[in-house]
Amino acid sequence: MSTHTTPPRPRRARRLAPAVALLSVLWGMSVEAAPPATQPTAPTQPAAAAPAVARAAAPAPTPARLGPVYLVGGELHVGDGTVVQDAVIAMDRGVFTVVGGPEARNKLPAGATLVDARGRTITPGLFAADTQLGLIEIDLESSTRDDGKATDHPVRAAHEAATALNAESSLIPVQVVDGVTSAAVAPTGGLISGQVALIDLVHGDHRGIVASPRVATAAHLGHAHAGSRAATLAKLREVLSDARSFPARRAAYDRAQSRELAAHPLDLEALQPALRQQAVFTLTADRASDILAALDLAAEFRLRLTIVGGAEAWKVADELARAKVPVILQPTQNLPASFDSMGARLDNAALLHRAGAPVVVAVLGGVHNLRNLTQEAGIAVANGLPWEAALTAVTLGPARAYGVERTHGSVAVGKVANLVVWTGDPFEFSSAPVQVYVRGAAVPGVTRQTLLRDRYRDLQQFNRKNK
Amino acid sequence: MTKRRPVLLLLGLSAALACGKRGPAPPPGPPSAAAEQPAGPASEPEETGPRKQTLLRGGAVMTAAGQIYTRADVLVDGSKIAAVGVDLPVPAGATVVDLAGKTVTPGIIDTHSHIGVYAAPGLVGHSDGNESTAPNTAGVRAGDAYFPQDPQIDRARAGGITTMQVLPGSANLFGGRSVTVRLVPGARSVTDARFPGAPDGLKMACGENPKRVYGNKSGPSTRMGNVAGYRDAFQKAVEYQRTWAKYRKDLSEWTAKKDEPAEDSDDGKDGKKGKKREEPTPPARDFAMETLSGVLRGEILVHNHCYRADEMSGMLELAATYGFTIRSFHHATEAYKIADRLAAAGTSASVWADWWGFKAESFDGIRENAALLTQAGARAIIHSDSPVGIQRLNQEAAKAMHAGRRAGLTVTDDQALRWITANPAWALGIAEKTGTLEPGKLADLVVWSGDPFSVYTVAEQVFIAGELVYARGSLEPRTDFELGYKPGDISTEPGATR
Numbered sequence: 001m002s003t004h005t006t007p008p009r010p011r012r013a014r015r016l017a018p019a020v021a022l023l024s025v026l027w028g029m030s031v032e033a034a035p036p037a038t039q040p041t042a043p044t045q046p047a048a049a050a051p052a053v054a055r056a057a058a059p060a061p062t063p064a065r066l067g068p069v070y071l072v073g074g075e076l077h078v079g080d081g082t083v084v085q086d087a088v089i090a091m092d093r094g095v096f097t098v099v100g101g102p103e104a105r106n107k108l109p110a111g112a113t114l115v116d117a118r119g120r121t122i123t124p125g126l127f128a129a130d131t132q133l134g135l136i137e138i139d140l141e142s143s144t145r146d147d148g149k150a151t152d153h154p155v156r157a158a159h160e161a162a163t164a165l166n167a168e169s170s171l172i173p174v175q176v177v178d179g180v181t182s183a184a185v186a187p188t189g190g191l192i193s194g195q196v197a198l199i200d201l202v203h204g205d206h207r208g209i210v211a212s213p214r215v216a217t218a219a220h221l222g223h224a225h226a227g228s229r230a231a232t233l234a235k236l237r238e239v240l241s242d243a244r245s246f247p248a249r250r251a252a253y254d255r256a257q258s259r260e261l262a263a264h265p266l267d268l269e270a271l272q273p274a275l276r277q278q279a280v281f282t283l284t285a286d287r288a289s290d291i292l293a294a295l296d297l298a299a300e301f302r303l304r305l306t307i308v309g310g311a312e313a314w315k316v317a318d319e320l321a322r323a324k325v326p327v328i329l330q331p332t333q334n335l336p337a338s339f340d341s342m343g344a345r346l347d348n349a350a351l352l353h354r355a356g357a358p359v360v361v362a363v364l365g366g367v368h369n370l371r372n373l374t375q376e377a378g379i380a381v382a383n384g385l386p387w388e389a390a391l392t393a394v395t396l397g398p399a400r401a402y403g404v405e406r407t408h409g410s411v412a413v414g415k416v417a418n419l420v421v422w423t424g425d426p427f428e429f430s431s432a433p434v435q436v437y438v439r440g441a442a443v444p445g446v447t448r449q450t451l452l453r454d455r456y457r458d459l460q461q462f463n464r465k466n467k
Numbered sequence: 468m469t470k471r472r473p474v475l476l477l478l479g480l481s482a483a484l485a486c487g488k489r490g491p492a493p494p495p496g497p498p499s500a501a502a503e504q505p506a507g508p509a510s511e512p513e514e515t516g517p518r519k520q521t522l523l524r525g526g527a528v529m530t531a532a533g534q535i536y537t538r539a540d541v542l543v544d545g546s547k548i549a550a551v552g553v554d555l556p557v558p559a560g561a562t563v564v565d566l567a568g569k570t571v572t573p574g575i576i577d578t579h580s581h582i583g584v585y586a587a588p589g590l591v592g593h594s595d596g597n598e599s600t601a602p603n604t605a606g607v608r609a610g611d612a613y614f615p616q617d618p619q620i621d622r623a624r625a626g627g628i629t630t631m632q633v634l635p636g637s638a639n640l641f642g643g644r645s646v647t648v649r650l651v652p653g654a655r656s657v658t659d660a661r662f663p664g665a666p667d668g669l670k671m672a673c674g675e676n677p678k679r680v681y682g683n684k685s686g687p688s689t690r691m692g693n694v695a696g697y698r699d700a701f702q703k704a705v706e707y708q709r710t711w712a713k714y715r716k717d718l719s720e721w722t723a724k725k726d727e728p729a730e731d732s733d734d735g736k737d738g739k740k741g742k743k744r745e746e747p748t749p750p751a752r753d754f755a756m757e758t759l760s761g762v763l764r765g766e767i768l769v770h771n772h773c774y775r776a777d778e779m780s781g782m783l784e785l786a787a788t789y790g791f792t793i794r795s796f797h798h799a800t801e802a803y804k805i806a807d808r809l810a811a812a813g814t815s816a817s818v819w820a821d822w823w824g825f826k827a828e829s830f831d832g833i834r835e836n837a838a839l840l841t842q843a844g845a846r847a848i849i850h851s852d853s854p855v856g857i858q859r860l861n862q863e864a865a866k867a868m869h870a871g872r873r874a875g876l877t878v879t880d881d882q883a884l885r886w887i888t889a890n891p892a893w894a895l896g897i898a899e900k901t902g903t904l905e906p907g908k909l910a911d912l913v914v915w916s917g918d919p920f921s922v923y924t925v926a927e928q929v930f931i932a933g934e935l936v937y938a939r940g941s942l943e944p945r946t947d948f949e950l951g952y953k954p955g956d957i958s959t960e961p962g963a964t965r
Contacts (some may be wrong), residue, residue, distance in 0.1 A: 139824040140675070171824065196682055315954075332855050337619055340590045368824040375862065378691045378922030427864040427922050448831045449823075453874060459807045459843065 015146045017019075025348025070091035070108050073118030074421065079410030081388045087122055089148030091417035091440035101414050109383045117421050120434060121462040123391060124411050125418030127398040128370040129328045129362040130218075130282065130308050133183045134165040134172065134199060134209070136367050154225050155239050155263035159194030161185045162213030171368055173447040175418035178371035179426065181418035181438045182211070182409075184402045186218040188284070191225040191264075193218040193234055195270060196282065199403055200418060200439055211416070215402045216280035216306070217271060221290040222340055233293055238262045240301045243271035280403045282302045282328075286311035288341040295323055306401045309364065311341035317355035326401035327360035330379040332431060333364070349393065352382030359385070360401045361393040378427030390427070498671040503592040518545035520558050520935070526566030526914065531573050531888040532903040535881055539573055543910040551904050569927065572884060572919055573904050574629025574911030575860050576891035578770070578817045579850035580798050583633050583648070583657075584609050586617035586948075587854065591827045593617075596658040597636035598643060599680050602687060603700050605669060606754030608642035609633045610661070616946040619854040624650040624860035624937050624944070627913040630662055632895055634797075636770040637672035638680040640696045645670055645770060647895050648913075649931050653942035666896040668794070669762055671697070671712055673773035673782060674828045694781065701789045704759035711760075717747040736759040764813020768794035768896055770817075774828035776804035783812050797850060798822075800832035806843030815846035815894045819856070820863040820870075835917070836863075837886055838878045848894055849886045860887045865920035880920065909933070 004049045058226065059222035076087035076099075088105050090098035098107045108114070146164035149156050164450040175183075181201050187194035196216035199209050224231040239262045246268040252258045253265060261268060274278035281303040291313055298305035307313060310327035313320060320327060334346045351361045361377050363370050379391040385393070399409025407416050417440035422432035436443045517650025521543040528539040530551060531829055538692045540546060540555040556659050557563055584596040595612035598604040613633055623631065630649050634643035645668035646661040649656045673693060678714055682688035687696055769786070773796045786793050795815040796802060800823060802809060802816035809816055818840070822830030827875035851857035868883035900911035912934035917924045929937035937943065 138824055138827055138830060140679075332858070333621060334852055334858075336587050336949065336952070341586075342949075343954075366825070369821055372821070375866070377920055379859075379862075382923045382925055429862065429869045429920060429922060433870070450829055453803075453833050453835050455837075456804045456839070457874075459804075463807075 021461045023180045047286065063428065064292050068097070068112070069417075069442070070098075070112050070114045070439065071117045071122070071419075071421070072105065072114045073076075073107075073116055074120040074122045076122040076411060077124075077388065077391050079124040079392060080411070081392060083388075087117070089122070089411065089419065091419065091437060094252075094417055094439040094441075096411060096413050096415055096417050096419075099411050115435075121422040121424055121426060121431070122411070123179075123422065124395040124409060124425055125420055125436065125438065126179045126373050126394045127409055128175070128180050128183040128373060129360050129398040130186050130196075130364060131183050131362070131370055132161075132185060132188060132339070132367045133160060133175065133201075133370060134167065134169050134185055135187070137169055137171065139367070145416070147187055148193065149187070151190070153263075154191035154235060155267050156190050156194045157192045157217055157239075157243075157263065157267040159187050160197065160213055161187045161195060162197035162210045165197065165209055167202065167206045167209040168204050170448040172201050173443075174368070174437055174449055175370045176201045176203065176438060176443050177433065177445050177447055177450075178374070179420040179422070179433050179436055180370050180373060181420070181430070181436065182399075182416075183370070184215065184398065186216070188218075191232060191269070192239065192271075193220070196280075198402060198408070200416060202441075203437055203443075211407070212404065214270075214273060214279060215404055216282050216283045217270065217274045218308075220284040221294055222285060222287065224284070224376060229290070229293075233297065236264075236297060237253050237300075239267075240275070240297075243268040244275055244301065247272065249313050274303055275301065277302065277304050280306050280401065282306045282308050283416060284308045286338075286344075288312040288315040288343065290340070291316050292319065294329065295319055295325065298325070304403060306360075310348070310352075312343040313357070314345065314351035314355075315343055317352045318405070321356035322351065324358065326397065327352055328360040328364070328401060330362055331376050331383065331385075346379070347383040347385075349380040353385055353389050358397060358400065359389070359393045360397045362398070374427045375429070381427060387427075472846075475621075478561065520544050520549070520561035521933070522555065522557055522561050522563045523566050523571055523912075523914065524555075524563055526569040526905060527918075529572045529880065529884050529919070530572060530904040531881060531884045532905050533881055538567075541904060541912065543912075543930070544651075545934050546909055546934075548904060548906055548908050548910050548942075550906055550911075562689065564924035566669050566914060568917070570915040570917060570919055570924075572627075572861075572913050572915065573902055573908075574889040574913055574929065574931065575627040575887050576895065576902060577623075577851050577857050577860060578795060578848055578891045578894050579602075579631050579852045579903040580623070580631040580854075580857055581621060581636065581852070582619045582631065582854055582857070583613040583615065583617045584635065584845065587619050588612045591951060597638040597680075599636075599638035602639050602677055602681050602685065602696055603641045603755055603918045604635075604639050604643050605641035605700070605756075605758040607635060607645065608667075609635050609670075610657045613646060613648065613657040613660070614813070615656065615660055615776070616948050618946045618949050620650055621652075621946055621949075622854065623857045624652070624929055625926060625939070627861060627915070627919075627929055628857055629911040629913070629929060630892075630897070630901060631857065631897070632668060632770070632891075632903065634668065634670045637670070637676045640672060640677050641695060641700060641755070642670035644668065644670060644767070646775055650929075650936070651680050651931055651934075652936055662897060662900075664897070665901065666766060666768055667757055667758075667761070668768045668770045668895070669758055671769060671771045671782075673771065673778045674775065674911075675826055676772070690778065693783065697782075697785055700755075700759055701763070701785075704756050704763055705769035705789070707753065707756040708760050709751075714747055714749055716747075721747055765790065765791065768894070770795050770797055770894075773833075774798050774800045774826075776801040778828075780805055783808060783814065794896075795848065798829070798852070800829045800836065800843070802847075803833065803836045803839040804831075806840045806845045808841050809840065810845040811848075815848055815890060816840055817848040817850035817894065819852070820849060820867040834867060835874045835876065835884075837867040838876040841871070841878060841882055841886075842876050846890050846893065847886050848890045850891070861915075861919040862922060863887075865922075868920065877959045885921065897918060913949060 003266040071089040076084040083102050086102045125413045132147040135147040149159050186196040195214040198212040198215045225235045242262040274281040285291045285294050286309045303326045307327045310329045334344050336342045352359045374393050377394050381390045396409035399405040421434045422431050523541040528536040531850045539553050542550040581596045586593040598607045632645050632647045634645040647662040648666035654660040687693045770791050793814045795817045797817045799816040799818050818836045821834045839849040864883045864886045868878045871878040889902040892898040912930050914928040915924050927939045
């Protein structure tokens with residue numbers, strides 16, 4: 001019974017005490033002085049272009065811990081399918097301020113210290129969709145879990161993942177050093193689990209880690225409620241109907257002149273952004289018939305739908321494409337693990353993409369190895385998904401699926417400066433990040449795992465006899 | 468005599484099964500562990516008539532025995548590998564397969580799977596992997612639950628797996644016997660799939676799982692209780708062996724003297740000779756004890772689910788006390804902390820590339836585990852314990868290899884390949900037969916589309932004992948279970964009715 005369910009930088013990691021970890025900014029990169037810029041005032045895009053966070057009122061983003069960063073050279077894969085050779089990228093105060101080719105070089109300030117990224121592959125930071133990162137430390141230890149609410153009530157729309165996030169989770173650096181910089185953190189359990197938070201992976205920053213606390217409402221199909229598909233759908237319709245009419249009835253409700261409602265008023269309030277298309281509504285569904293039911297429900301209540309799971313999504317790819325509904329899937333889930341996923345197959349992502357449906361690649365059902373997003377994307381490529389589409393599926397694709405593409409998911413002026421400089425093809429095992437930037441700050445290459453590794457690298461020191 | 472009959476019947480039954488035919492009267496005493504369960508053929512059946520020869524020509528060849536050729540040939544003769552080398556001559560009548568641009572490796576071997584005992588879909592009716600009714604179920608056998616129609620078998624084969632050990636789960640201190648099977652299509656029973664001559668394994672489990680499962684039942688509820696349970700069981704096995712040894716001694720003495728009159732029974736009252744000596748009665752046979760006795764005799768290999776360095780150290784000490792060896796620690800997320808001890812004990816570690824943190828005892832897992840073990844001279848194995856992971860052990864090995872290299876450790880491609888071929892073959896006791904591309908070994912091999920350590924590479928052909936059992940796109944066997952569920956099986960287009 002198996003119950004279930006850093007690397008890089010080692011070359012020098014041993015010699016680097018955490019205190020000097022900031023030196024890691026320059027790991028693997030040489031530094032050169034910028035040539036004098038032709039225009040002395042060169043600088044950056046106006047600060048107004050720096051929104052940093054999505055719509056909802058969010059805490060201020062973490063200020064960059066270092067000054068501006070200027071990267072020059074390298075092959076930039078923007079995240080939207082375009083590629084820029086000899087890229088020039090500036091990051092300041094947490095956002096991209098310059099993004100372009102060699103011609104953008106003159107936008108850098110004179111005498112600026114440049115990071116040489118020639119020969120490197122540059123991508124947006126990876127975006128982990130539908131995860132419980134920051135809510136779970138150890139799966140089987142309930143005292144370390146905050147992903148779900150222990151209640152019998154199926155409707156928990158007001159339950160917010162953002163309020164439970166642990167920015168000091170040891171899991172966060174383990175993902176960051178392999179290139180994951182953002183995550184959509186979803187609560188679990190029940191029929192409507194609650195509010196999904198967008199986070200940037202700034203380890204230790206409790207005030208700043210949440211970029212937006214309510215980007216989506218997470219709900220589920222299949223047997224999520226009362227052991228019955230029909231009951232699940234009926235309950236969702238009942239709750240969404242009551243939520244839709246609730247604003248107009250609010251006063252009556254407060255005067256106790258309302259019939260009993262399908263959920264607590266706070267839950268009905270929490271569904272308003274989804275009903276106004278200001279937030280995404282995610283529905284977990286694997287069986288083709290459930291995905292069609294989700295499409296119908298979204299049309300009925302005019303929801304911005306994203307499907308999570310989608311094992312049989314390829315069977316209804318054309319309908320998904322027509323409705324422009326993204327599917328968050330895990331390419332390696334090709335087993336008929338239940339009668340809901342008898343059609344699971346390795347080329348699900350490729351078939352959806354070919355049909356024109358938006359595809360998001362994710363690591364579902366496990367929170368410790370979101371870093372394997374690159375492997376999942378590579379496997380999708382090996383099974384027919386075009387390479388650039390696979391990169392989009394782990395960057396801009398998830399940002400779109402959660403409605404945060406204005407601030408996240410690609411390397412563009414004004415967006416949050418989440419960036420990875422790789423030794424090579426990000427999806428290959430032989431490649432690893434040279435440097436990861438989260439909100440414009442270079443992240444140290446130290447994790448609990450590198451500390452363990454370095455402690456036990458030489459076992460001689462433990463060979464003391466117990467006399 | 469009547470007292471003996473059931474025992475003799477039982478002995479006879481199992482011996483007959485072991486031989487696959489009615490044999491002579493069974494020898495007294497428990498048969499050897501290997502014969503205790505139907506073992507299938509002890510070796511590959513003799514090949515008769517002209518053997519089919521196939522020359523796999525011009526691919527990269529990674530032998531897992533120290534050689535990596537950028538371009539070489541592999542000659543398959545019947546079920547065996549006849550030769551590996553550059554520009555081999557083409558034997559008359561041989562089929563030549565051009566593999567330019569491809570890579571040939573040994574078949575991939577997984578030391579840890581529950582495929583067949585936890586078949587997909589994950590139905591209540593398919594849950595056969597944990598006999599979690601008592602902490603010691605050493606008498607049960609995974610082979611008795613192995614479902615050859617599990618569709619996960621097909622997915623694993625498509626990932627280049629040719630052999631896997633199917634284990635009982637880790638709910639119990641002693642989960643029962645494992646079975647090593649080949650992923651041959653068309654098996655109608657476990658006997659059709661059993662790896663010829665492979666020894667049985669015994670699944671043992673440390674740590675949290677037995678505690679969790681029995682903490683609110685009979686116990687154990689602590690790691691103290693776990694170890695007390697191992698000690699009790701092995702002590703009983705020693706005494707069980709002693710009882711049988713005494714019986715055999717008594718029996719042989721009796722056999723030697725059975726025609727002589729018993730001294731004390733010769734009363735001579737009616738002038739007759741004294742009545743015959745009474746034949747010794749065999750002790751009761753206990754199948755759990757049989758398994759543990761097999762371990763003590765070295766006939767059954769111990770596969771021990773164990774995560775923490777301190778617990779693995781304790782298990783090595785316990786094994787030394789009772790005079791057996793642990794063949795492989797499984798999961799062993801902290802093996803890197805005692806790599807020196809594992810090397811000294813000759814115990815392998817079957818690890819994941821990167822699983823960690825799903826339970827407290829797995830919290831210290833690191834990606835450099837396998838590389839650190841290899842550096843220390845211990846035998847590292849990448850295992851799956853997962854019907855998803857088993858489909859790409861080559862990728863998991865690649866992850867662990869590159870993590871090691873980035874940490875400054877030396878791991879060659881050959882060493883990383885051994886993690887999923889030669890080393891698991893050793894752990895399963897079948898290294899003489901498979902696990903490397905060397906003349907005389909079984910032709911268990913995989914033709915990959917390219918570098919097996921690339922994420923973009925797929926298995927294109929899989930051979931088991933010289934027989935092509937998988938070819939991407941053309942020969943993709945499906946188990947019974949999936950018939951009727953694939954589009955086109957019944958209706959040719961969605962919504963079509965017949």
